[in-house]
Amino acid sequence: MGRYIARRLLLTIPVLIGASFLIFAMVYALPGDPIRALAGDRPLSAAVQAQLRADYNLDDPLWLQYLKYAGGLLQGDFGTDFSGRAVLDTIEQRLPVTAKLALAAVVFEALFGLTAGILAGIRRGSFFDNLVLVSTTLIVSIPVFVLGFVAQFVFGLRLELFPTSGIGAGWYSYVLPGLVLASLSLAYVARLTRTSLAENLRQDYVRTARAKGLKPSVVIGKHTLRNSLIPVVTFIGADIGALMGGAIVTESIFNIPGLGRAVYDAVLRQEGAVVVGIVTLFVFFYIFFNLVVDILYALLDPRIRYD
Amino acid sequence: MTERPRTDRATGLASPERGPDQPQTERAEATLEAEVAGSPAIEEASLWSDAWRSLRKNPFFLAGALLLLVFLVMAAFPQLFTDVDPRACDLSRSADGPSAQAWFGYDVQGCDYYSNVVHGARVSVTIGFIAMLGTLAIGVVVGALAGYYGGWIDSILARVTDIFYGLPLILGAFILLAVLPQRGVFEVSLALIVFGWMTAMRLVRSTVVSVKEADYVQAARALGAPTRRILVRHILPNAIAPVLVYSTIYIGTLIAAEATLTFLGIGLQLPEISWGLQINSAQNRLRDAAHLIFFPSIFLSLTVLSFILIGDALRDALDPKLR
Numbered sequence: 209m210g211r212y213i214a215r216r217l218l219l220t221i222p223v224l225i226g227a228s229f230l231i232f233a234m235v236y237a238l239p240g241d242p243i244r245a246l247a248g249d250r251p252l253s254a255a256v257q258a259q260l261r262a263d264y265n266l267d268d269p270l271w272l273q274y275l276k277y278a279g280g281l282l283q284g285d286f287g288t289d290f291s292g293r294a295v296l297d298t299i300e301q302r303l304p305v306t307a308k309l310a311l312a313a314v315v316f317e318a319l320f321g322l323t324a325g326i327l328a329g330i331r332r333g334s335f336f337d338n339l340v341l342v343s344t345t346l347i348v349s350i351p352v353f354v355l356g357f358v359a360q361f362v363f364g365l366r367l368e369l370f371p372t373s374g375i376g377a378g379w380y381s382y383v384l385p386g387l388v389l390a391s392l393s394l395a396y397v398a399r400l401t402r403t404s405l406a407e408n409l410r411q412d413y414v415r416t417a418r419a420k421g422l423k424p425s426v427v428i429g430k431h432t433l434r435n436s437l438i439p440v441v442t443f444i445g446a447d448i449g450a451l452m453g454g455a456i457v458t459e460s461i462f463n464i465p466g467l468g469r470a471v472y473d474a475v476l477r478q479e480g481a482v483v484v485g486i487v488t489l490f491v492f493f494y495i496f497f498n499l500v501v502d503i504l505y506a507l508l509d510p511r512i513r514y515d
Numbered sequence: 516m517t518e519r520p521r522t523d524r525a526t527g528l529a530s531p532e533r534g535p536d537q538p539q540t541e542r543a544e545a546t547l548e549a550e551v552a553g554s555p556a557i558e559e560a561s562l563w564s565d566a567w568r569s570l571r572k573n574p575f576f577l578a579g580a581l582l583l584l585v586f587l588v589m590a591a592f593p594q595l596f597t598d599v600d601p602r603a604c605d606l607s608r609s610a611d612g613p614s615a616q617a618w619f620g621y622d623v624q625g626c627d628y629y630s631n632v633v634h635g636a637r638v639s640v641t642i643g644f645i646a647m648l649g650t651l652a653i654g655v656v657v658g659a660l661a662g663y664y665g666g667w668i669d670s671i672l673a674r675v676t677d678i679f680y681g682l683p684l685i686l687g688a689f690i691l692l693a694v695l696p697q698r699g700v701f702e703v704s705l706a707l708i709v710f711g712w713m714t715a716m717r718l719v720r721s722t723v724v725s726v727k728e729a730d731y732v733q734a735a736r737a738l739g740a741p742t743r744r745i746l747v748r749h750i751l752p753n754a755i756a757p758v759l760v761y762s763t764i765y766i767g768t769l770i771a772a773e774a775t776l777t778f779l780g781i782g783l784q785l786p787e788i789s790w791g792l793q794i795n796s797a798q799n800r801l802r803d804a805a806h807l808i809f810f811p812s813i814f815l816s817l818t819v820l821s822f823i824l825i826g827d828a829l830r831d832a833l834d835p836k837l838r
Contacts, residue, residue: 226674230678349820351815490681490683494681
């Protein structure tokens with residue numbers, strides 16, 4: 209196990225380097241002159257421009273710029289944006305917001321997805337099963353931003369149950385965006401649980417448990433669910449990373465000042481350091497949660513051994 | 516990176532282990548060729564004819580196919596649905612609600628909204644198909660190379676895939692589009708291909724890995740068939756069923772992704788007529804003119820739904836384990 213984890217951690221390095229370089233190269237190619245954008249209406253003197261270009265390494269070739277940037281990254285220096293603010297500051301301020309949003313989404317995903325999936329899987333072909341199938345198909349078909357508007361319109365404007373913008377109301381303001389962000393995964397969790405449960409219910413060990421005369425609640429709750437939930441739990445775990453990176457749309461619609469919103473603004477303002485820093489962080493989270501899940505998988509399922 | 520069976524979240528497909536049954540003959544390649552007209556062809560046809568038989572009776576498939584047909588016709592011949600010019604606008608009617616003259620009301624510029632929404636089908640469907648074909652092209656080539664050759668080629672390609680997997684589709688495409696000097700149908704499709712080919716690659720790769728040591732492939736190799744022929748004639752046909760299911764559902768995902776990018780302001784640009792643009796320019800009118808968001812959203816969602824319904828039905832029909 210230890211060797212497996214070490215090997216996986218080593219494999220993470222080239223992926224992180226590759227992803228950050230990819231983003232860096234794209235941002236490097238952003239059209240326009242960032243210094244001129246920074247200066248705004250008042251033209252800067254040539255000397256100041258040259259100094260700024262030197263400060264941000266803008267005259268170096270791409271690979272050298274990247275090396276300097278990566279070198280800083282290794283020492284915990286994410287660089288500064290064009291107003292001189294450290295990117296790390298922005299991240300420290302906004303990471304908790306995005307983390308809360310992702311946490312809210314994961315809670316909804318697990319709560320509603322698992323419940324719907326279990327109830328549907330126990331009685332395949334029942335009314336509730338069909339309801340779950342149809343509603344998950346519909347949810348998957350509606351793009352997240354449309355779902356966001358529907359949620360704002362129904363729960364925010366008509367029923368006035370939840371705030372539709374910002375995070376002024378504490379955890380309460382994360383309910384609607386969390387649901388919207390979770391929607392796609394929620395539908396997937398419901399389906400995965402349903403399929404997995406229905407498959408396991410056909411197994412011999414379940415028949416044995418039934419034949420022993422165990423109560424249905426024990427057969428399902430103790431014998432079947434444990435096995436059925438392994439793929440679901442691992443999916444939900446790996447999804448945390450994906451949700452954080454996927455929050456750009458939700459954060460835009462609900463006006464939530466998180467990392468996704470920061471990337472959105474930074475791309476439009478051509479602030480390369482901010483974009484590269486945050487997106488690299490997203491990639492890191494994605495890889496990290498996948499690694500955690502792979503280790504978790506071996507712990508949950510004794511048939512899997514990584515040695 | 517790991518041997519954990521990955522399921523794809525878009526299709527729910529596990530790595531495919533079974534394609535159409537393959538003839539397990541060790542006779543000469545020439546005989547094998549002749550056989551294609553004989554028993555193997557019948558076997559292969561039976562998978563598809565079985566699938567067709569169950570599809571014909573599946574109401575979800577029929578509903579999806581009908582919906583898709585409507586939107587394809589709408590994309591190709593919008594004039595069949597409306598004879599109102601989508602660009603004939605009158606500011607005095609700005610954001611008027613639905614009425615008998617204008618079923619969907621008028622947009623902010625006072626143009627007939629029904630006509631605009633109908634004309635929006637074309638770019639969505641076009642980008643969906645172009646991006647899907649591009650995704651498949653990369654996925655099949657890279658997946659076949661990685662799966663067939665294995666070794667260091669596979670390792671390198673797996674790392675490259677991991678790199679792209681770490682970047683969410685919307686986020687990656689968003690940054691790439693911000694870099695491109697102009698953003699039309701081609702650019703948006705390109706961005707979606709660049710950050711979306713990985714699942715197709717893994718799908719093809721796992722099929723190739725699962726059959727490349729099969730007896731009939733060994734036989735073809737022993738007979739001196741060139742690699743390209745082995746791949747194209749003997750190995751890749753196994754991937755047709757899973758790839759077909761995947762790409763049907765994936766077109767829906769791509770259409771939704773295009774609308775999302777356009778909605779964020781980084782996809783298609785005015786004066787293009789597209790659902791994403793319509794929703795974008797109406798987003799601040801949710802309070803007083805919700806119909807401007809409602810109608811394009813409905814059309815967009817129904818288009819995505821049609822592909823998902825067909826893809827789901829195809830998967831059920833083509834997966835022998837579910838029979």
